[in-house]
Amino acid sequence: MLAALVLAALTASSTGLATIRYDAPPPNFIFPTPHGTQYLSDLKGRVVVIDFWATWCHVCTAELDEFVRARDTFGTRLAVVTISDESPDVAANYLHVSNIALPLVEDVAGAVFRIYSVSAIPVTLVLDPSGNVSYVSVGGLSWSELAQAIERAQGEASASTHGARVLQ
Numbered sequence: 008m009l010a011a012l013v014l015a016a017l018t019a020s021s022t023g024l025a026t027i028r029y030d031a032p033p034p035n036f037i038f039p040t041p042h043g044t045q046y047l048s049d050l051k052g053r054v055v056v057i058d059f060w061a062t063w064c065h066v067c068t069a070e071l072d073e074f075v076r077a078r079d080t081f082g083t084r085l086a087v088v089t090i091s092d093e094s095p096d097v098a099a100n101y102l103h104v105s106n107i108a109l110p111l112v113e114d115v116a117g118a119v120f121r122i123y124s125v126s127a128i129p130v131t132l133v134l135d136p137s138g139n140v141s142y143v144s145v146g147g148l149s150w151s152e153l154a155q156a157i158e159r160a161q162g163e164a165s166a167s168t169h170g171a172r173v174l175q
Contacts, residue, residue: 024143025124032138033057034122038088038112048138050086054160055134056153058089059125062101066147067129071107073150078109081157086110092117135160 027033035048047055058074060067074087090112091098098111114120123130133142133156142156 024130024145027123027132027140027143029141030139033132033134033140034119036112036119036122038110040110047088050088050134051138052136053083054081054085054136054157055138056085056087056157057132057134058087059091059120059123059128059130060089060098061091061093061128062097063093064128068101068105070129070131070148071102071105071109073148073153074109075107076150077153077157080154081161084161085157088112090114090119092120133157133160 032048035046037044037046039045047057056074056077058067058070060070062068071089074089078085078087087109089098089102089109092114095113095115098113101107102109102111112119123132127145129144129146129148131142131144131148131153132140133153135141141160144152144156
């Protein structure tokens with residue numbers, strides 16, 4: 008039992024996501040929408056992709072096209088929320104200039120980064136329709152990995168499939 012606890016602690020600390028657990032909802036936060044503010048928990052019933060990123064991170068900006076592709080592929084069954092902790096309007100201007108229409112949380116104070124224990128980017132979480140974490144990627148993410156994580160989350164509302172790059 009002690010070995011399992013040590014392994015769990017090492018796994019969580021090595022990914023930098025000590026506050027995130029599989030098959031459990033992640034910390035809730037509020038974000039702006041064109042229709043006012045919304046809580047993450049309001050998105051239950053759909054698969055949710057949460058992306059922590061920054062404009063200076065080339066891997067992060069390359070992944071943005073994959074999140075747009077996911078939204079276009081899965082339609083209303085999927086919600087995508089991106090989060091940047093850069094100075095005000097930096098990420099928003101990047102998305103605007105790049106013609107990327109994804110919801111953005113400008114986490115200037117780093118509050119969401121802190122409650123999720125994100126210390127390195129990119130980080131992507133996929134939540135199942137029940138609002139529970141079903142997939143976590145720390146580092147670059149391919150279209151194939153993202154699509155498979157979304158499909159698993161859709162098909163298994165609270166079951167996790169742990170792969171090589173997934174928080175365990």
